[in-house]
Amino acid sequence: MSNTQTITTNRRPMPSAVWTSPDKRRGLNDLAGKVKDGDVVAVGGGLSSRVPMAILRAVLRRKVRNLTVAGSAHGIDIDLLCGAGAVSCSSESYVGFEQDFGIAPNYRRACESGEVRIDDSCCYTVVQQLRAAVAGLPFMPMRSARGTSFPGLHPEYKTMICPYTGEELLLVPALIPDIAILHAQYGDAQGNLRIEGPPVLDPLFAKASRMVIASVEEIVPTERLVELGGITIPYFYVSAVAEVPMGAHPTACYPFYAYDRAHTAAYYAAARGGAGTFNTDYLEPFVLGCADHASYLRRIGGDETRRRLATWSEGTEAWMSLYREEALT
Amino acid sequence: MSNTQTITTNRRPMPSAVWTSPDKRRGLNDLAGKVKDGDVVAVGGGLSSRVPMAILRAVLRRKVRNLTVAGSAHGIDIDLLCGAGAVSCSSESYVGFEQDFGIAPNYRRACESGEVRIDDSCCYTVVQQLRAAVAGLPFMPMRSARGTSFPGLHPEYKTMICPYTGEELLLVPALIPDIAILHAQYGDAQGNLRIEGPPVLDPLFAKASRMVIASVEEIVPTERLVELGGITIPYFYVSAVAEVPMGAHPTACYPFYAYDRAHTAAYYAAARGGAGTFNTDYLEPFVLGCADHASYLRRIGGDETRRRLATWSEGTEAWMSLYREEALT
Amino acid sequence: MIRDCSLGELMVTAIARTVEDGTLAFHGYGSPLVQLALHVAKRTHAPNLVLVAGATYGINPNPPFLSPTSNDWVMDRGAAHSLDIEELFDLAAAGRMQRMFLSGLQIDKWGNCNVTRLGTDRLAMKLPGGGGGCNLSCDVDQVTLWTTGHRPAPDVAGRRRFRLVEQCDFVTSLGHRGVDGRDRRSLSHRGKGPQWIVTDLGVFDFDAEGHARLRCVYPGVSINEVRDSTGFALRLAENVESMPLPDRETIALIRRLDPLHVHEHEVRAEDRDRRFAA
C-alpha cells in the first residue's frame, strides 16, 4: 500500500457521476455554451411558470441547431425555440398557450413544414422514461397508452406479456436528456437549488440528465436555502449555476414576479403574423438583437416592468388587475 | 339525465381508493383493531427512530397472530413482535440492534426455531417492490441481487432478457402490504401527516398499502402542519389517526424525545435471557400487563422519563449524556 | 338578481354533476370550465372530493380568482399540500383516481379524442398535444369528455368541420375502442373509459357497445340540431331529457369563482350571448 493519502486504482472515467466543485457560479453565456447542436434538451418549469427563458435566449444567440426537446407541458419556450429554427424534433406532451391564446404558432408552422419531426409523448410516459434513467434501467413498464396512436408514433416502445399476470404491458425506454435547463428561485454557489411552487419535472430532469445547468433569481448562502424551507435539487446533480434576475420572464417566477400576460400577448401576435413578422417584431428586438440579458431587461421596460409584475403580492385586486383583458392593450 | 345532484352509474366498489372522511381521529385500540391475523404488515420508522411502538403494543394486547412483516431496517419493533409470537414470516432487510447491542434475540430465536419463516429481503428490492404497487404495476425490473443468494430464497423473483440491451434483469413483484403502521410527529384530524427527519419508507408504505393507520405525537390544525414545513403524507392515503404522545418510545421521536437507550438495554437483557425471562421481565410488565398506553407510560417512569429524554435539545453535552455508558446502569 | 345563466355556466354545472363525493378527481390545464366544475362540485354536493388542480397539483385549493393560465400560484392558493407530477400519475395508474376530464378537436363515437394532429396520411394541422390525457384516459376510473365546439362553425373555406366525428385522425386519448378497433377491456386498462360527453348542445352517455348516445339536450336545442351537428350517426337514449338548469346559488358561485370570466375563453364567440332562464 502506498504512502499517498488516497489509494488509487484503475478507475474507468465517470464524467458525470457527481458534480462536486464547491463554486459553480458561471455567466449566462457560459451556461448557454453547454448546449450543443443536436442535444436532447429538457426544459424546466411548465406552461407559463418558471421557464428558463433567459438561458434559452442566450442559447438562441449562439445559433444552436437541431435540438430535440422532450418533456411535458410547454408554451412560449418551445414555440420560441421553433420560431428561431433551433429545433428539429419535438417529443413534448403539449406545446401551446392553453385557452389564453391557443395553438403555438411557431411550433405549429415548424411541425407542418416538416422542419420539426413530430414525436409527441404523454406526461406519464415521459415520467416513466425519466424514472428508468434515474434508476439506471433500460426501460420502465407501463399500463397505459396501448390502444391509442402513440405506440404507432414510437417504434421504440415495446410490449411484453407480464410473467405475473399474463397481461400485456408497454415498455418505454429510458430517456436520458443530454442537458437539463432549469430556472429556480434560489440557488447557492455550490449549485444547490430551491424551487418554490410546483417543481413540475425539474427534479426528475435533474436526476435523469447527463448535465444540468440552472439560472436562479438569487444566489444565497446554503443556510438561507435551509431557512427558506429546504433544497429541492442537491448540488451534486448540477454542473453550473448563474444568477439571472427575471430569468424566467415572460413566464412567472413567484414570489418575484407574475406571468407577463401583456408581453406574451405581444409575442403571440408577432408569432401568429407568420415567420417574417415574428422575426422582425419579436425575434430580432427581444432575442437576437439583445446583446445580453441586461439589454433584454431594458427592452421589456426595465425596473418598471419588474415592479409591475411584482404587484401580485399586494393583494387579490392587484393580482387580478395584471390578468384583466384591459391589461393586454 | 336525472334531477339528482350527482349522476350515478354502475360503479364497481373501490374500497380503498381514497380515504376522505373529514375526521379520522380514533383511539389507539381502534387503530390496533385494524390489524388482522395473517396480515402483511409494513412497520414505519427505522432502527431506533420513529417506530410506532404504542400501536404495536396495542396490537400485541389483542393477541394478533401470523403476521408477515416486510420492510427495510428494523430493531426492537420486529424483535418484540417475534418475542410475543405474533410473527410467522419476516421479509425484512435487517432486524437487529446495530453495534449498540447486537443481534436481535427474540427474532433470532423465532427464526432458528422455525416459528418465523426466513424470507429476508434487501432495501432497494423492497423499494422497487413498493414502487410497483404505487404505480399499479405487477412488478418492477432491477439490476441488482442476481448472483447473490436472495433469488434462491425468493422463487417469486423472475428474470427477463432486456429487449433493449440484451442484458439479464431481475423482476420483483409488487409488494402491497395489507396495512401500514406509522408514527409521525404531527397529524391533523383529517389524517394529514407531517414527518420530521428521515421519512425512511413511510411515504412509500403509505402509498403502497391497502390501509394506513398512524399514531402522532400531536394532532394539530392543518394550517399548523403547513407552518411547520408542510405535509409529508396527505390525508387521503390514511384511514385512521390517533394522538399518542410518546407513541414511539423507546425509539426516538425528535424533536419530542431521544432514543431511550437505558430502556432498550433493559429490553435487550430480558430478551437475551431467553423466552421465559423475556416474558416475565419485559412482555408482561411493559406490554401485556399494561391495560393501555397510559399504564405503559406510568410503568416507564412517566413524566420524569419524558423530561429526561427531552433534554437532548438543551445542548450537545446534555444530548451526549443520554447516550453515555453510565446512563445504562 | 340572477335571472338566467350562460352556456358556460350551464356546462360547468353539467360537468360538476358528473363528479361524485368522496372521490379523487383531477382537472388538467387549459380547461377553466372543468376547473370551475370541480370547485362547484366541492362546494355543493361533493364536500369530501379530493380536488387535484391541473398544472400545480395542489390539493383542494381555494383560488381567489381563476387565472388565465393554469400553472400560476393563483391556482393553488389555500392548498395545504401539492402532489408531485409523478405521484399524481401514479395515483391514476394504481386505480385511485376516480375521474378526469378530457377534450379534443376531434371526439369520435367511441369517445376517443384527438388533440395531436389533423390529417391521417398528410399532416393538415398540428395541434398542441394531449399532455397526460393519453395515460389518464387508460388509467382513470371514469372520464368525462367535454367540448364547446359541438356545433361546427364553417371554416374560412366555408366547410363545416365536425368536432364529433366518426373516427379520430389520431387517438390521443382512448375511448371505448382503440385505434385498431380493439375493445378497451381487451387491453386490460384500469379505467372504464368515457362516461359522459358534455357539449354546447347537450349531454351524451355511452351505450353497452361503448358508442356515444344522446342523453339530454339543453333548453331550446332540438334533437335534429344535434344530429345535424354530429359527424357520426346519432344514437339516442330511451328518453332524451331536457337538461336541468343550475340553481341561482350555483350560478352565483360560478361568478364568484371566476371574476375575470376566464372560462369565457373556452366558449365560442357566437355562443357567449346564449342565455338560459334560471
Next chain:
Amino acid sequence: MIRDCSLGELMVTAIARTVEDGTLAFHGYGSPLVQLALHVAKRTHAPNLVLVAGATYGINPNPPFLSPTSNDWVMDRGAAHSLDIEELFDLAAAGRMQRMFLSGLQIDKWGNCNVTRLGTDRLAMKLPGGGGGCNLSCDVDQVTLWTTGHRPAPDVAGRRRFRLVEQCDFVTSLGHRGVDGRDRRSLSHRGKGPQWIVTDLGVFDFDAEGHARLRCVYPGVSINEVRDSTGFALRLAENVESMPLPDRETIALIRRLDPLHVHEHEVRAEDRDRRFAA
C-alpha cells in the same frame, strides 16, 4: 500529547484512505468505523466528497458526536439536505455512487459477504440481515469490505470459526464471483466489486481473478499470523508492506469526532488495548 493509536483508529484511517475526493460515498448503519472513516476523509484528503450518512441519508452532515445508533438526529446535524431512501439507492443503481462499505460474519475469498444466516442445509444461526448491502454490492462502483473479526476467537466449544472463509454459507452481498461461481462481469452489474478488505490484521486487495490477496499488514502482525487466521489459502501481493500509521492530527480528529467511543463497540474486547506507535 498523542503517542499511539488504537486498532480502531488505525482501521478508520485505513478505510478512509480508500475514499477518493470528488466522489459520492455512503456508509450504512451499524458501522461506526466507516462513519468515522468518511468524516476523516472529508476533513483531510477528500474535501469534495459527497458524504451520505447511513440511515438518515443526510448529505455532508457534521455530527457533534457519534451516536450509538445510526438513525438518530445526532447523525444528520449540519446537513443542509437529506436524500430519500429511494433516491439514495437510485444513485447507486444509476452508477453515480462510487463507494460503499460492507462487512459480514463471513467474508469469502471472492469478497462475498454473509450477514444473513450461518449453516447451509440446516440453519445454525440467524444473523440480522444485510439491509441494502445486497443491492449496493452489485450497483456501487467500488466497495471496501471491512471486519474487526479477522483473528478468530475460539467459541464456547473451543472451535475457531473463521471470519475470512473459503465460501459463504449465504451470499448476502456479491463479491467477484457469485453463488453459482458466475463471474460478476457476466452478470452485467454496474459495480466493479470489492476493492479492499480492511481487517484487524491488515489490508487485502483483489487479484485479476477476483481473489483476495494480502497487500499489507499492521505493525507487529506477521504474514503467518494472517495465514493462520484465514479460512482460505492465503495469496500475497508481490510486496506485502507494513501499513503506514495515521498522523497525530488524524488521530486527534477521530477522538474529537467520537467522544463517546462508539466505534469501540465494533472492536473486540481483547483488541481494545492494542496500540500502535504514532
